[in-house]
Amino acid sequence: MNDFDELIRELVKFRDARNWEQFHNSRDLALAISIEAAELNELFLWKSVEESEAVDKSKIKEELADILAFSLLLAQKHDFDIKEILLEKIHKNNQKYPVEKSKGTAKKYNEL
Amino acid sequence: MNDFDELIRELVKFRDARNWEQFHNSRDLALAISIEAAELNELFLWKSVEESEAVDKSKIKEELADILAFSLLLAQKHDFDIKEILLEKIHKNNQKYPVEKSKGTAKKYNEL
Amino acid sequence: MNDFDELIRELVKFRDARNWEQFHNSRDLALAISIEAAELNELFLWKSVEESEAVDKSKIKEELADILAFSLLLAQKHDFDIKEILLEKIHKNNQKYPVEKSKGTAKKYNEL
Amino acid sequence: MNDFDELIRELVKFRDARNWEQFHNSRDLALAISIEAAELNELFLWKSVEESEAVDKSKIKEELADILAFSLLLAQKHDFDIKEILLEKIHKNNQKYPVEKSKGTAKKYNEL
Numbered sequence: 185m186n187d188f189d190e191l192i193r194e195l196v197k198f199r200d201a202r203n204w205e206q207f208h209n210s211r212d213l214a215l216a217i218s219i220e221a222a223e224l225n226e227l228f229l230w231k232s233v234e235e236s237e238a239v240d241k242s243k244i245k246e247e248l249a250d251i252l253a254f255s256l257l258l259a260q261k262h263d264f265d266i267k268e269i270l271l272e273k274i275h276k277n278n279q280k281y282p283v284e285k286s287k288g289t290a291k292k293y294n295e296l
Numbered sequence: 297m298n299d300f301d302e303l304i305r306e307l308v309k310f311r312d313a314r315n316w317e318q319f320h321n322s323r324d325l326a327l328a329i330s331i332e333a334a335e336l337n338e339l340f341l342w343k344s345v346e347e348s349e350a351v352d353k354s355k356i357k358e359e360l361a362d363i364l365a366f367s368l369l370l371a372q373k374h375d376f377d378i379k380e381i382l383l384e385k386i387h388k389n390n391q392k393y394p395v396e397k398s399k400g401t402a403k404k405y406n407e408l
Numbered sequence: 409m410n411d412f413d414e415l416i417r418e419l420v421k422f423r424d425a426r427n428w429e430q431f432h433n434s435r436d437l438a439l440a441i442s443i444e445a446a447e448l449n450e451l452f453l454w455k456s457v458e459e460s461e462a463v464d465k466s467k468i469k470e471e472l473a474d475i476l477a478f479s480l481l482l483a484q485k486h487d488f489d490i491k492e493i494l495l496e497k498i499h500k501n502n503q504k505y506p507v508e509k510s511k512g513t514a515k516k517y518n519e520l
Numbered sequence: 521m522n523d524f525d526e527l528i529r530e531l532v533k534f535r536d537a538r539n540w541e542q543f544h545n546s547r548d549l550a551l552a553i554s555i556e557a558a559e560l561n562e563l564f565l566w567k568s569v570e571e572s573e574a575v576d577k578s579k580i581k582e583e584l585a586d587i588l589a590f591s592l593l594l595a596q597k598h599d600f601d602i603k604e605i606l607l608e609k610i611h612k613n614n615q616k617y618p619v620e621k622s623k624g625t626a627k628k629y630n631e632l
Contacts (some may be wrong), residue, residue, distance in 0.1 A: 187299040191382050198386050202393065203400045207454040210356065211348040213454055217363060218337050218554065221330035224447030228323040230431040230626035233571070238324040241374055244322065244354040248367060249385035251329060252378065255363055262353055266364065270303050273361035274310050278461055281314065288315045290566035319566040327565055330442065334558030341551055342514035342543040344457070402454035411523040415606050422610050426617065427624045434580065435564040435572040441587060442561055445554035452547040460547040465598055468546065472591060473609035475553060476602065479587055486577055490588065494527050497585035498534050505538065514537045 186211035188266040192256050200256065213258040300378040304368050311369065325370040332362035412490040416480050423481065437482040444474035524602040530593050535593065549594040556586035 199205055224247035228236040259266055280293040289296075311317055336359035340348040371378055392405040401408075422427055448471035452460040483490055504517045513520075535541055560583035564572040595602055616629040625632075 191379060194383065194386050197476060198389065201395050202398050205399075206400075207402045209348065210351070211343070211345055212454050214333070214340055215449060215551070218330060218333035219450050219453060221326070221333045221363075222443045223388045224326045225330050226443050228326055229443060230436050231323070232324055233321045233323055234297075239317065239322070244302070244374060245376055245381045246385065246388075248370060248376065248379045251333075251363070252382055253385060254383075255360060255367070258356070258360060259383070262356060262359065264357055267303060267348055269357045269361045270364055270368075271358045273304065273358065273365060274306050276358075277310065282331055283313050286314050286316075288509045290316070290319045324566050327561060329441070331558045331562050332563060334555045337551060338555050341555060342548050411603055415603060418607065418610050425619050426622050428622075428626070430624075431567045431626045434575070435567070435569055438560045438564055442554060442557035445550070445557045445587075448550045450553050453552055455535070455547070457545045457547055460545065462621065463546070468594070468598060469600055470609065470612075472594060473605045475557075475587070475591055477607055477609060479584060479591070480606075480628065482580070482584060486580060488581055488584065491523055491527060493581045493585045494588055494592075495530065497582065497589060498530050500582075501534065503599050506563075510538050510540075510584045514540070514543045518536065 186258075188256065192260045192273060195253055195257055208257060208261065210258060210261060213261065216236050216254040217251055217258070220247055220254060223247045224251065266270070298379070300368065300371075304372045307365055307369055308372060320369060320373065322370060322373060325366050328366040329363055329370070332359055332366060335359045336363065339374065410491070412480065412483075416484045418456065419477055419481055420484060432481060432485065433480060434485060437478050440478040441475055441482070444471055444478060447471050448475065522603070524592065524595075530595045531589055531593055532596060544593060544597065546594060546597060549590050549597065552590045553587055553594070556583060556590060559583050560587065 199208065224244065227239050227247065231239070256266070259269070279287055281296070285296045286293075311320065314375045336356065339351050339355055340360065343351070368378070372382070393408070398405075423432065448468065451463045451467055451471065455463070480490070483493070505520070509520045510517075531566045535544065560580065563575050563579055563583065567575070592602070595605070617632070622629075
């Protein structure tokens with residue numbers, strides 16, 4: 185069993201003990217991810233880049249864990265293999281953002 | 297090396313080949329997560345729960361991979377151990393959402 | 409003075425009494441809008457379309473007011489005329505979504 | 521007829537010509553607002569505060585118009601009076617953020 189499977193097993197155990205699978209359709213899981221992402225962003229609101237790096241790490245940890253938890257539950261729902269989808273994405277982005285064109289610039293692929 | 301470390305290593309390799317670490321401050325990584333989360337949600341916009349389950353899985357995969365990629369990069373930036381922060385979160389939520397009170401209800405902990 | 413100008417005047421009065429213009433750059437105002445939008449969405453999380461219509465209207469009002477407040481402040485910052493930008497947008501969407509093609513379908517313009 | 525009523529009338533005309541009211545439940549309108557808010561934020565991603573102020577104004581205009589359009593449609597759905605809900609909010613925030621405590625600080629009301 186790999187690390188993702190182990191975490192997903194814990195998340196599913198937590199979910200099923202509460203009979204929450206009924207609420208976890210794809211649409212609501214996606215919404216939950218974006219609400220948690222907004223809570224993460226709120227930690228940095230009205231703060232400069234420098235001030236943002238001084239934000240309490242334990243708060244960043246908590247919001248990031250929420251985002252990851254709902255993301256893993258959505259992956260589990262669709263039987264996605266986390267490692268596989270991430271490696272595929274990196275592979276695609278390698279082609280979308282060729283090193284020679286994208287080095288040192290934050291431009292989107294369609295502006296390169 | 298565990299699975300997360302392996303993925304993070306690949307993400308960092310991709311990032312560093314492009315000299316992109318300069319853009320990856322916490323504030324922008326958090327913003328990137330929430331923009332990718334919105335793209336995931338857009339797949340379900342104006343769709344019922346049932347229609348949402350029929351959305352092209354390859355699109356869900358791509359958006360979820362983007363969310364996870366930026367989440368892992370933010371974790372890497374702060375030296376968070378993914379497994380640890382998720383297990384801690386599950387532990388906290390076990391106390392915040394006791395089974396007997398939260399079973400079968402989607403209420404928030406402060407409304408239980 | 410039209411209605412938007414009047415509201416913007418009140419918002420600016422509130423802002424300036426607190427010396428908050430220094431925080432109100434475009435980037436942070438945009439982030440504030442999206443955080444308030446997430447709070448609006450949270451009212452509907454884990455709820456069906458029907459349950460969502462039963463959500464306490466006073467809460468919807470509050471979150472919507474927050475979204476509008478930051479939106480008007482961003483418009484003010486750039487000297488946008490609210491009425492003009494909205495009428496322009498409707499005009500554009502009239503061409504992007506021709507009635508005969510878009511009637512009764514929620515498809516995006518690039519899928520019509 | 522005030523300015524908001526006039527704009528809402530145009531938005532409703534556009535919507536009804538396409539028979540789109542069926543899609544415009546509160547939950548989806550709220551989601552649409554947050555997706556448009558993410559598109560606004562994407563204009564500023566990986567950019568400093570200064571670079572953000574140099575972003576093409578016509579793009580900011582378009583995204584802001586989308587946010588306002590869905591916000592006005594949600595207000596119309598619930599028969600909210602825009603002017604009233606905003607003035608009420610400013611009134612509440614006047615009490616939540618007393619000038620003497622909040623002047624020059626971006627702290628949240630619960631941290632003042």
